[in-house]
Amino acid sequence: MAAQTSHLGKVKNGKDVVALNIIAYTFCGFIALICLVPFLMILAGSLSSEEAIIQNGFSLLPQDFSVEAYKTVFEEPMVVVRAYGTTIGLTIVGTLLGLALQTMTAYVLVRQEFEWRNVFSFFFYFTTLFSGGLVPYYLLIRQTLKLADSYLALLLPLLFSVYNLLIMKSYIRSIPDSLIDAAKIDGCGEFRTLVQVVVPLIKPALATVGLFIALAYWNDWYNAMLYISESASTKYPLQYFLYRQINNIEGYKKLIANGAVSGSVVSSVSLPTQTLKMALTIVVTGPIVLAYPFVQKYFVQGITIGAVKG
Amino acid sequence: MAVKEKRGVKGFFKKVYKYRAFLLMLLPGVIYTLIFAYYPMTGIVLAFKKYTYAGGIWGSAWNGFENFKFFFQSGQAGLVTRNTVLYNIAFIVINTVTQIAVAILLTEIHNKHYRKMSQSIMFLPYFISWVIVGVMAFNIFSSDYGFMNRMITAFGGKPVAFYTTPKAWPFILMFFNLWKGVGYGSVMYLAAIMGIDTSIYEAAQIDGANVFQRIFKVTIPMIMPTTITLFLLSIGGIFKGNFDMFYNLVGSNGLLYNYTDVIDTLAFRALVTNQNFGMSAAIGLFQSVLCFITVLVANKLVGLYDKDYTLF
Numbered sequence: 001m002a003a004q005t006s007h008l009g010k011v012k013n014g015k016d017v018v019a020l021n022i023i024a025y026t027f028c029g030f031i032a033l034i035c036l037v038p039f040l041m042i043l044a045g046s047l048s049s050e051e052a053i054i055q056n057g058f059s060l061l062p063q064d065f066s067v068e069a070y071k072t073v074f075e076e077p078m079v080v081v082r083a084y085g086t087t088i089g090l091t092i093v094g095t096l097l098g099l100a101l102q103t104m105t106a107y108v109l110v111r112q113e114f115e116w117r118n119v120f121s122f123f124f125y126f127t128t129l130f131s132g133g134l135v136p137y138y139l140l141i142r143q144t145l146k147l148a149d150s151y152l153a154l155l156l157p158l159l160f161s162v163y164n165l166l167i168m169k170s171y172i173r174s175i176p177d178s179l180i181d182a183a184k185i186d187g188c189g190e191f192r193t194l195v196q197v198v199v200p201l202i203k204p205a206l207a208t209v210g211l212f213i214a215l216a217y218w219n220d221w222y223n224a225m226l227y228i229s230e231s232a233s234t235k236y237p238l239q240y241f242l243y244r245q246i247n248n249i250e251g252y253k254k255l256i257a258n259g260a261v262s263g264s265v266v267s268s269v270s271l272p273t274q275t276l277k278m279a280l281t282i283v284v285t286g287p288i289v290l291a292y293p294f295v296q297k298y299f300v301q302g303i304t305i306g307a308v309k310g
Numbered sequence: 311m312a313v314k315e316k317r318g319v320k321g322f323f324k325k326v327y328k329y330r331a332f333l334l335m336l337l338p339g340v341i342y343t344l345i346f347a348y349y350p351m352t353g354i355v356l357a358f359k360k361y362t363y364a365g366g367i368w369g370s371a372w373n374g375f376e377n378f379k380f381f382f383q384s385g386q387a388g389l390v391t392r393n394t395v396l397y398n399i400a401f402i403v404i405n406t407v408t409q410i411a412v413a414i415l416l417t418e419i420h421n422k423h424y425r426k427m428s429q430s431i432m433f434l435p436y437f438i439s440w441v442i443v444g445v446m447a448f449n450i451f452s453s454d455y456g457f458m459n460r461m462i463t464a465f466g467g468k469p470v471a472f473y474t475t476p477k478a479w480p481f482i483l484m485f486f487n488l489w490k491g492v493g494y495g496s497v498m499y500l501a502a503i504m505g506i507d508t509s510i511y512e513a514a515q516i517d518g519a520n521v522f523q524r525i526f527k528v529t530i531p532m533i534m535p536t537t538i539t540l541f542l543l544s545i546g547g548i549f550k551g552n553f554d555m556f557y558n559l560v561g562s563n564g565l566l567y568n569y570t571d572v573i574d575t576l577a578f579r580a581l582v583t584n585q586n587f588g589m590s591a592a593i594g595l596f597q598s599v600l601c602f603i604t605v606l607v608a609n610k611l612v613g614l615y616d617k618d619y620t621l622f
Contacts, residue, residue: 016520024418031412031492032428035435038446038489041457045449057460058449105339108332116329127347130602133594134577135587136353139367140346160342190331219439222554226582239439246445247561274455281445285438292364292437296430303494304501 039289045278047071054272057173069230069272069279076256080283082234084093090154090237091217098213099206106168107194112177128162141227153227154237158216167305171205172198208302211295218288243282246277357595377592386576387596391549394572398548400480401487405495406541408488413499414529432493443486444558451482462482476569483559483570487552502536503529538615546608549600550577564586573597 037060037298045053052063073080105124109117131137137157147153175198183193199206224240236244245252253271283310326333332489353367360373381387419425435443450457451472459469472478506529514524551572560570562583573593580590 014520016522020418020521020525021420022396024415025424027415028412028419028425028428028432031408032431035432035489035493036547038443039434041449042446049340053455057455058457059460060457101338101342104335108335111332114329114332115325120340123340124343127343129605130351131347131598132350133598134574135356135581135591135594136350136367137346138581139353139356139587140350143366143465144349145345156346160346162497165339190335194335194524208576215437219437219441221439239441243441243444243558246441246448277445278449281442285442286435289434292434293430296433299436299494300497303497 016209032255039285042278042281042285046273048275049273050272058274058278066275070283071277072253072271073279073283074277077253079241080280083236086151086154086235087218087238090151090220091214093139094158094217095210095214097155098161098164099210101160102164102168102209102213103199103206104194105174106165106172107198109165110169110173111180124162124165138226148227149229149232149235151235153225154220154235157223158213158220161213161216164212167212167302168202168205168209169303170262171202171208175201189230202284204298206303208298211298212302215299230278238284245280249273249277252276252280321596354591354595354598356588356591359588359591361591372403375463375590377588378596381589381596386571387593389568390551390573390576390593391569391600392569392572394551395548396448397483397551397572399545400484402541402544402548404484404488405491406537408492409495410499410530410537412492412496413503413533414525416496416500417503429493429496432496434493435490436494440490440554440558443490443555444561447482447486447559451478470518474565476566479560479566479570481556486559487555490555498536498540499533502533506532539612542608542612542615545611546605548604549573549597549603553578 040060041058044060045058046069047062047065047067049064049066049068056063108114109121109124111117141153141157142148145152149154179197179201180193183197188196219239220237221239221243222234224237225243228235228240233244250273253273253276256271346491356367356370357371357377358374359367360376361367361370365371383426416429419428448456451459453459453469453471453473456472458472463469470478472482510528510532511524514528517529551574553572553574556570556572556575557578560566560575562579563570574597577590577593577597580586580593
């Protein structure tokens with residue numbers, strides 16, 4: 001980023017420069033604002049009173065400030081906590097396994113002395129060109145492997161991706177051969193070379209690819225929709241949990257009303273609807289938005305590297 | 311190469327032994343890919359079968375081109391293919407233009423904090439799931455509570471029932487597609503702009519070019535290779551609909567299908583809603599073949615344009 005100012009650093013402020021500055025600041029500011037507004041609207045909706053939303057609709061600022069919707073979500077916190085648990089568990093296990101799998105594969109595919117590397121590279125690459133489509137995959141998971149309603153149905157589909165493999169390959173390729181050769185001369189086997197020489201050198205790659213994998217698990221709702229039935233709803237990951245509750249908000253309200261602490265009989269009718277949707281969305285989205293500033297740079301690296309031929 | 315290779319089976323096994331560590335390391339990935347990518351490819355035979363639960367993939371009876379016949383004769387094939395292609399063309403054009411504009415203008419912002427801040431915010435939508443984008447769409451376009459109708463009525467207009475107005479959806483989908491991808495996509499162009507030799511700018515400046523000439527005569531031509539490559543790569547995916555987006559924004563709202571149904575959503579409904587495995591497999595195969603051909607063609611074109619950027 002620092003380099004980009006240098007080539008423009010010395011320009012004198014002619015009319016054209018001022019004009020361009022105005023355009024640049026306004027345009028980028030405007031796009032950024034548009035990107036931010038939907039988040040703010042959900043936040044504002046979640047902090048409004050139900051009556052105000054019914055009367056006026058959603059807006060950019062909280063109307064008739066109220067935390068009623070959040071109170072409702074936390075009336076029965078276990079369902080959210082459980083979905084969080086599922087997603088966190090899947091994300092951790094999937095990321096670690098996926099990284100190990102991808103690193104190991106990429107390492108072999110870039111080793112010059114492995115004569116069959118191009119054959120195997122094509123073996124992996126071909127799967128991005130042609131696929132069996134939805135039905136055969138669906139039948140594989142549900143009938144051949146019988147994974148329906150199990151965590152494996154959520155874990156396995158996202159474990160390995162050729163795109164991540166390509167990113168990993170281009171990182172590992174940048175390691176000088178001499179380092180690997182030196183390890184060999186010292187008597188290291190391939191596994192030890194990978195773990196003790198290569199892995200420490202590709203920490204940025206592990207961070208980048210790891211975050212790509214983690215994001216895929218975190219945002220996955222599709223596999224849950226296909227492979228986890230309602231009877232196993234305790235296994236819903238976070239995004240699909242949100243999807244279900246948003247699309248069946250009355251059901252969610254009943255769930256909360258039934259689960260509410262005995263004694264205080266709550267009727268689901270008295271619970272908020274629209275603001276509840278917004279509050280639940282914030283509860284689900286909040287952590288990723290908060291974690292985002294810390295991980296953004298790794299994604300930027302990954303995108304740039306991914307653009308280079310794998 | 312041929313000289314080095316030992317002939318025959320013996321030579322092969324010698325190599326297997328020599329590469330045993332490599333092969334062992336490849337094994338998990340290879341097994342995974344065989345099971346989750348190659349084995350399902352054999353399942354495309356279902357496109358030519360009448361699927362029964364008891365028969366499974368292999369035991370169900372053949373029915374020739376019945377599944378395809380139904381898909382094409384019902385008129386759905388034409389509709390979803392048209393929608394998929396038109397949406398993708400619109401997405402590619404709008405996204406490319408906006409992402410380039412953002413990348414160029416971001417580099418013109420000299421206030422570091424302003425630049426970083428706006429770039430970070432633009433990148434944010436990339437991180438959230440389409441489920442959440444679906445909530446945002448509802449938030450804005452819901453007939454009763456939506457922000458859009460609030461604005462429309464505030465300016466004296468009549469509220470629009472967006473979720474029953476198919477014609478509004480191409481615009482809504484284009485908006486959210488751009489919204490989610492603008493920060494992510496502009497990163498590539500930013501990297502390309504960073505790579506431009508600064509001496510070219512200096513030369514342009516000495517020649518008396520103003521900043522706009524500098525952008526149109528230097529920056530844009532210099533990032534053309536990246537632009538064309540990315541463009542051709544996205545052309546390769548022109549028959550692929552973004553299921554995540556269409557399903558979360560439109561869902562099972564049949565009123566909108568004429569304008570919003572894409573190949574992927576139709577294949578999904580045929581499978582999950584109608585349990586018509588054969589037809590869904592036929593739609594899937596139809597799409598896979600189209601995708602395969604377009605990727606090959608796009609790759610060929612990239613190759614003609616610049617050999618370094620071909621994928622294989």
